[in-house]
């Protein structure tokens with residue numbers, strides 16, 4: 396059985412930081428905790444069928460990444476911030492706060508399918524202000540943005 400005593404000290408510290416609200420900047424906290432909501436819904440496979448197991452249909456070419464960056468800057472930066480840290484000016488009063496994409500893009504849960512579903516459907520089911528982009532952006536544009544997020548916001552172009 397898993398007991399706290401068997402966990403390495405680093406995991407315990409991480410747990411303490413998360414439970415005490417240290418994840419404020421990651422967008423995990425607040426009444427509509429995304430940590431409990433979006434991630435668990437995705438991990439339970441409880442998303443619309445058309446998003447199941449999707450993978451990026453585009454190559455991670457410079458052209459696609461640059462287009463993704465331009466789209467990110469016009470559509471996402473206001474809330475998620477220049478470097479994806481969830482610190483955009485328009486997002487500061489929101490609850491829950493915009494996610495820290497620079498952090499969450501490294502988590503195993505943020506697959507291509509997770510990004511495509513989240514960007515397409517937005518945050519309505521979770522009571523968040525994350526807009527649904529499926530009417531506004533084409534599939535190609537969503538995949539380009541996904542490539543840009545996965546570069547880590549540090550391409551500098």
Ligand code: HEC
Nearest residue numbers: 429433470471474491492493494499513518523524525526
């Ligand atoms: C009006 C503010 C706003 C805009 C604009 C916005 N978002 Fe969000 N986004 C949020 C909020 C708030 C959350 C956290 C709640 C949620 O997941 O629904 C979020 C969550 C996310 C998540 C989930 C990440 C995670 O780890 O939980 C992704 C991915 C995302 N946004 C991508 C984008 C992309 C890409 C764009 C632009 C196409 C965008 N967002 C535009 C507010 C915004």
